Amino acid sequence: MRDTVRAARQQPPVAEGQGPAAEPAPTAAGPAGRPPWARSLLRRCWPPALIILAGLGLWELIVRLAHVPGYLLPAPSAIAADLAADWPVLGPALLVTAQEVLLGFVIAAVAGVGLAVALHLSPVARRAVYPLLIGSQTVPIIVLAPILVILLGYGIAPKLVIVALICFFPIVVNGIDGLRSVDAELILMMRTLDASRWAILRRVEFPAALPSIFSGLRIAATFAAIGAVFGEWSGSSQGLGYVMLAATPNLLTARIFAAIVLLTAVALVLFGVVSLLERIFVPWAPRGGPERKDPR
Amino acid sequence: MPGGIGTRAGDDAIELADVTKAFGGLTALAGVSLSLPHRSRTGIVGPSGGGKTTLLQIIAGLLEADTGLVRVGDATTAQQRLARCALMPQRDLLLPWRTALDNAAIALQNRGASRAAARQRTQPLFEQLGLAGFEEARPGQLSGGMRQRVSFLRTLMAEKDVLLLDEPFGALDSITRAQLQEWLRQAMDSVPRTVLLVTHDVDEALLLCQQVVVLSARPGRVVQLLAVGDGFRGSRREIVTSPEFASLKEQALAAIGS
Numbered sequence: 196m197r198d199t200v201r202a203a204r205q206q207p208p209v210a211e212g213q214g215p216a217a218e219p220a221p222t223a224a225g226p227a228g229r230p231p232w233a234r235s236l237l238r239r240c241w242p243p244a245l246i247i248l249a250g251l252g253l254w255e256l257i258v259r260l261a262h263v264p265g266y267l268l269p270a271p272s273a274i275a276a277d278l279a280a281d282w283p284v285l286g287p288a289l290l291v292t293a294q295e296v297l298l299g300f301v302i303a304a305v306a307g308v309g310l311a312v313a314l315h316l317s318p319v320a321r322r323a324v325y326p327l328l329i330g331s332q333t334v335p336i337i338v339l340a341p342i343l344v345i346l347l348g349y350g351i352a353p354k355l356v357i358v359a360l361i362c363f364f365p366i367v368v369n370g371i372d373g374l375r376s377v378d379a380e381l382i383l384m385m386r387t388l389d390a391s392r393w394a395i396l397r398r399v400e401f402p403a404a405l406p407s408i409f410s411g412l413r414i415a416a417t418f419a420a421i422g423a424v425f426g427e428w429s430g431s432s433q434g435l436g437y438v439m440l441a442a443t444p445n446l447l448t449a450r451i452f453a454a455i456v457l458l459t460a461v462a463l464v465l466f467g468v469v470s471l472l473e474r475i476f477v478p479w480a481p482r483g484g485p486e487r488k489d490p491r
Numbered sequence: 492m493p494g495g496i497g498t499r500a501g502d503d504a505i506e507l508a509d510v511t512k513a514f515g516g517l518t519a520l521a522g523v524s525l526s527l528p529h530r531s532r533t534g535i536v537g538p539s540g541g542g543k544t545t546l547l548q549i550i551a552g553l554l555e556a557d558t559g560l561v562r563v564g565d566a567t568t569a570q571q572r573l574a575r576c577a578l579m580p581q582r583d584l585l586l587p588w589r590t591a592l593d594n595a596a597i598a599l600q601n602r603g604a605s606r607a608a609a610r611q612r613t614q615p616l617f618e619q620l621g622l623a624g625f626e627e628a629r630p631g632q633l634s635g636g637m638r639q640r641v642s643f644l645r646t647l648m649a650e651k652d653v654l655l656l657d658e659p660f661g662a663l664d665s666i667t668r669a670q671l672q673e674w675l676r677q678a679m680d681s682v683p684r685t686v687l688l689v690t691h692d693v694d695e696a697l698l699l700c701q702q703v704v705v706l707s708a709r710p711g712r713v714v715q716l717l718a719v720g721d722g723f724r725g726s727r728r729e730i731v732t733s734p735e736f737a738s739l740k741e742q743a744l745a746a747i748g749s
Contacts, residue, residue, distance in 0.1 A: 380580060383553050387578040388598040388649050398597065402588040479587040479629060 232474075269449040277449035278456065284438060285450075289457050291434040295351060295423040296461055299358025303419075304412060307363050311370025311408070316396070321371070328367060336360045337421070340429035354426030354434075361422040362415035366408070373407025374400050406480045409473040416465040420458045504529045505550060505653065505685060510559035512545055519545045521710035522559070532679060532686040534696025534703040536743060542711030543689045544581070547655045550687065551578040563653055577649035579656045583642040585630035591641050592617055592626040598649040613648055620644055620678075636667040643675070647682065656688045660695070672698055673727060693743045697736060698723060705746040715746035 229237070251271045257263070258270040265273055278285065314321040336357065343353035377400050385395045427436025435454045442450040473480070505527040512520040519542035527533045535543050548554045549561060552572030561567065563575045577598075585594045592610055595617060599609035610626075617626065620640045630638055639659060646654060659675070660668045676699055679686055690696050696703045697719060705715040717739055723730040730736055 378584070380582065381584055381586070383548070384578070384580050384584050385597075385601070386553060386573060387551055387576065388601050388645070389574070390601040394601045398589075398600070399586065402586070405588075477588075479631070 266446040266448050269452055273449050274452040274456065278453040281450050281453060285435070285453055285457060288433060288435045288438045288454070289461070292420070292423050292427070292436065292458065293461050295354040295426065295434065296358060296419045296465060298351075299355045299422060300362050300415065300419045300465060302355060303359040303362035303366055303415060306359065307366030307411070307415075308370050308408060311367050311374060311404075312396070312401070314367075314371055315374040315400070316392075325371070328364070332364055337425040340425045343426070344430035349430050349432065353429070354423050354431070357426040358419050358422035361418045365414040365418070366411040369407045369411025369414070370404060373404030373410075376407070377403045405477045406473075409469065409477060412469045413466060413473075416469045417462055419465060420462040424458065504564065505687070506560065506562040507550070508560040510546075510549065510556045510561060512542070512549060512554065512557050518710035520549075520556075521712050523706070523711060523713055524559075525704060525713065527685055527687060530683045530685055531702065532688065532700040534688045534690060534700035535706055536690055536693050536696045536703060537706030537711070537714075537747060538708045539691055541706050541708050543706055544657055546706070546711065547578060547657050547687065547689055550653075551576040551655050553578070575651055576653040576655055577646045577651035579643055579646040579654070579659055581658045581661055583630070583638040585633075585638055585641060585645075587630055590627045590629060591622060591633060591637075594630065595641050595644040595648055597645060613644070616644055616647065620674075634667075635663050636671055639663065639671060640674075643678075652685060654684045654686045656686065658690055659688070661691070668695075669727065675699060693740055693747070694731060697739055697743070698727070698730060703739070703743060705743055715742065717743055 255270045255272060258268055263270075269277070310324075314324055339360070340353065340357050343356050347353040347356065381399050381403070382395055385399055390398070423434065424436035424439070427434040428440055431437045435458050439451050439454045442448075442454070505525070507523055507525040510520055510523045511518070523542075523546060525533075535546065537543055545554065549556050550563065550572065552563075552566075552569040552574075555569045561572065563572045566572045566575050585591075586597070589597065592613060593606070596604075596606075596609035596613040599612060600606060604612070614626070617623065620643075622637060622640060622644075625633060625637065630641070633641065639662075643656075643659065646656075660671050663671065672695055679699070686700075688696065688699055693703075697717075701719050701721060703717040703719060704713055705717070706712065707714045719739065723733075723736065
């Protein structure tokens, strides 16, 4: 046996080093000093940042040169100034909306993943529910907002329901697809290793579906803010949507833009958190920027 | 490789009588009869697409034969056979979200052991297989030969009477392959099981097994049964250049070609 051991040791592994510290770096070896994730973040961020900066510069230039009145189209600098000046209004509104977005998203994530697992485990339920699920997407969910306000009142409840409804679909569909596309040989292998249905779900199918589930969550994260705003437009007295609505008749256009900036920030942060969670929970998944092959 | 691993004792001879299997209109197996004595090692060679994998899956209990009898010890139904057989698939199929040691220990966890207990029981063999130091490595960080050894250990840790190996080294380069064949020869001597090895490599079958079954192209049938006796001993070079080996190899190749 010892000979074999030695022979095996002489065989170099694919990656140098041992243990989890030797995670192969997804990026090409760059200048040392920064950790690889910071380098890849920097590398991925500067091209879009450049485009945004250029766009803002052009916008500012046009507004100034053409003397566009501020109530029609405020310059980025005016929006930034308003963001600071109106913070006593915008800050609390941001808090309200962020709460609606986050809670609604979490509800959708729990319910969506739960339903995906349930439909995966029961083919009968899947055949019964899946077509309805697809069909339900033809209902423009945001037009349900007024009805939900009538049903549930002016509080946070109707907003949560709308956010959750909007986020639900991509999460369920990606979840089911992910669970279903598990390599059939893996499941056969597990069956020869005494795995129960539950063990197969827990040790193979669910982990294998995680990248797909996170795809769904990321898509949902970008939708969530829309739901909150529509909920607020249908009846509320606080939140960024309400601020926009109240600013419109007064032609406080800079404030509307400031609210949009904050809404975008909410969606971006949620997206970032989901991506971060994916990094933590799916460390084995291949990833990268736009060059990554995404199933959706 | 002493100690650590036991099997649920019992007669684990394998008996196949006139087994047929078709998928749609395609006949994969057309009446295969085989007998594998208790704790023997049998190789199955034959052209690809000849139903070798199907045969293994039937014995393992993953598939039911259309007709004929399949018996592993006293287990005759697919469900019973599944509990008696461990199948090592062609691809290593290691789970990327588990470390090497956790991959090897998964069968114990499936049977209810805690992760810590499963790891602890797997550890000694993990080291004996020359994998020490790579416990926490992810499959992607291991070389092909190491992955195959982890996969073999995972099959071993199922603690079944019967080991069904489906081209375990098919995807490896010839040097690694020769090393792992050597290694498997020793492993099988020290952990006696009833072993069925599917391969398309006649040398591999003759080196590792006591009898070699030649299966025909689809529809699969047993064309020839070669007895290697107690199996070859000695160094690989001596064996493969010996006249007995050459003669058996020629017979096998002739049978495959027929």
